[in-house]
Amino acid sequence: MLIVLFLCLLLFSGCSCDIEGDPKAFRVLSYNVQNLFDARLDGGEYPEYQDPKVWTDRFYRMRLDTLSKVLLSDKLSFPDVIVLQEVEGLSVVEDLLSRYLGRKGYRWYAVAKGSDAAIAVAVISRHPIASTAVHGAEGIRPVLEATIATEAGDVCLFALHAKSQIGDGQALRLSLAKVVARASYERPGSAVLLCGDFNENPTSIWDSPSTQPALVDMSHPEAGRYQMAGSLGLVGSRTALAPSLYYCAYLDEGWKDSAPGSCSWDGLWHRYDQILANGKLFDGMGWEYESFSIENLPSLCSSDGRPFAWNVRTMQGISDHFPVLMTLRRR
Structure with a gap:
């Protein structure tokens, strides 16, 4: 599968950024925005977006406007980096930046998409993107690596969207985990x-x-065997971190959040949306882990408190996922 990578700098003349940066904090937001397609018919869209009489430019711009209000909400503290899943591709990211986010200081972006895929992953940043790479394997969605340059040191992000629970998803999710594990292992001295x-x-x-x-x-008895076979090893304790292991706030007994999960299927809550941190973010130098949260803002919730999912038939809703936010603090 051919993987297409776009790395761009958005330039504005005479514009001003009215977001006050906090040099001691670095925030990363990850958000599955649920099938954000533009109104141009390229042929790879999901069927419900292929009728130009139904999915129009007006509705597309309505979704962009809604999403931008979410991303620029002061309740999200204006993240330094935004990682998006389920955008159609480069055109959507460029429209989002040129019409909304660019004027708030988001000028660097990268997009990775399989040539035969309908959706892509994207990284949008208020800091320079020093380098990028794309990692992949047969059948999986591309993993976008982006190194963000900051005054307190580089932060290496891996943006991904694993296969769903439908069909052979388990095998493909494991294949993606192996790709990420290998790629991230090659960054031993980096904050990942x-x-x-x-x-x-x-x-x-x-x-x-x-x-x-x-x-x-x-903490599972079989964990070591599975990790050796390619699974990503997660811990909920900072003291348990070691090379090739990642801190997961969901597993931390001291972690509390107002939302029971980041998405809900068949009446059950799930914690699919994650930001995992390596040991470099707990070594007392440079950027350090401070907090992780599920951002279930009232505007993103339906009446029962679950995500207000986008519905292309009614043209209502936002996303079937909540965004998640991690804050790093400069020591």
């Missing part, structure tokens, strides 16, 4: 964050211990 929709709960091994998960809670 794995961001995106993993489509798997970090505790999934406890529900199906006989099936190898893509994410493995290292």
Whole structure:
């Protein structure tokens, strides 16, 4: 599968940024925005977006406007980096920046998409993107690596969107985990964050211990064996971190949040949306982990408190996921 990578700098003349930056904080927001397609028919869109009489430019711009209000909400503290899943591609990101985000200081962006895929992952930043790379394997969605340059040191992000729970998703999620594990292992001295929709709960091994998960809670008796076979090893304790292991706030007994999950299917809450941090963010130097939260803002909730999912038939809603936010603090 051919993977297309776009790395761009958005330039504005005479514009001003009225967001006050905090040099001691670095915030990363990850958000699955649920099928954000533009109104141009390219042929790879999902069927419900292929009728120009139904999916029009007016509705597309309405979605852009709604999303921009979410991303620029002061309740999200104007993240330094925004990682998006389920955008159609470069044109959507450029429209979002040129009409809304660019004037708030978001000028650097990268997009990765499989040539035969309908949706892409994107990284949008208020800091320079020093370098990028794309990692992949047969059948999986591309993983976008972006190194963000800051005054307190570089932060290496891996933006991903794993296959859903439908069909052969388990095998493809495991394949993606192996790709991410190998790529991130090559950045041993870097502060690394794995961001995106993993489509798997970090505790999934406890529900199906006989099936190898893509994410493995290292407190499980079989965790070591699965990690050696390619699963991403997760811990909920900073003291348990080691090379090749990632801190997952969901597994931290001291972590509390107002939302029981980041998305809901069949009446059940799930914690699919995650930002995982490596040990470099807990070593007392440079950027350090401070907090992680599910951002279930009232404007993003339906009447029952679940995500106000986008519905292309009624042209209402926002996304079937809540965004998640991680804050790093400069020591």
